[in-house]
């Protein structure tokens with residue numbers, strides 16, 4: 635009912651709605667309407683009330699639940715079902731649990747804060763409350779597990795496009811980072827449950843530093859991480875950005891789902907790559923190799939050229955890629 639009441643206010647273009655019209659429209663008593671308005675107020679919505687004309691919605695809370703994201707979503711299946719948490723250990727861990735219980739492709743787990751956010755290669759992921767987008771999507775592509783790493787590039791391309799919708803020109807650091815001002819603003823962690831030739835599910839975990847301030851990063855992170863707020867100098871609307879990522883992700887993921895190819899995502903990753911044309915370090919376990927990044931092929935592999943002139947196609951798996959003198 636809360637969602638239905640909010641929908642009427644959102645469609646009223648900022649006008650007052652009388653208790654009577656709400657009650658007729660929704661088929662519940664005026665007392666019930668008054669009770670729901672009070673619940674909404676305690677959820678962080680503010681209303682102006684006038685005894686003559688009724689209620690006007692003044693502001694909505696900065697939270698990422700279904701009620702707040704749904705008005706901006708244009709997807710068919712991504713985000714149809716949203717598991718929303720005020721605080722959780724890790725949205726990826728929760729999404730794995732839900733996927734194991736059989737939840738559908740497109741189910742989203744989102745939290746305002748993660749107390750044990752996970753990064754790639756066993757690293758931690760800083761996830762302060764209300765300051766970022768910490769979310770995981772359950773995907774069930776009918777593909778060979780060997781293809782799974784392609785999904786990370788689809789995620790990177792979707793986040794890139796969503797930032798572009800906000801007039802933020804980022805770069806993609808193959809395979810899973812989004813970069814602004816030479817620093818990391820978003821990371822993607824794709825995890826999989828599979829048999830030899832069948833994917834049970836993939837979890838695409840996306841972490842975006844949206845409104846994190848300078849002081850919230852520790853000294854070490856300050857060297858390599860940034861936020862959209864630090865880049866733009868203003869707070870960024872987390873709800874619209876979340877919806878825009880999901881809208882873009884569904885479009886790009888559909889290509890993969892239907893044809894198994896990721897050409898549109900690769901094109902976005904290639905055209906906006908921070909690595910192509912640079913000398914990089916490829917770190918695989920404890921081994922470090924220097925090479926020049928020259929391209930990303932249609933399967934999403936990074937093509938590098940070694941000093942002896944030979945080229946190699948790098949599979950994202952467990953490698954970590956760095957600039958010669960730092961993060962990029």
Ligand code: BTN
Nearest residue numbers: 724726752753754769821839841
């Ligand atoms: C990386 O660049 O190392 C990947 C970072 C991925 C972080 C996100 S935040 C939402 C989801 N839940 C997690 O525990 N991790 C991912």
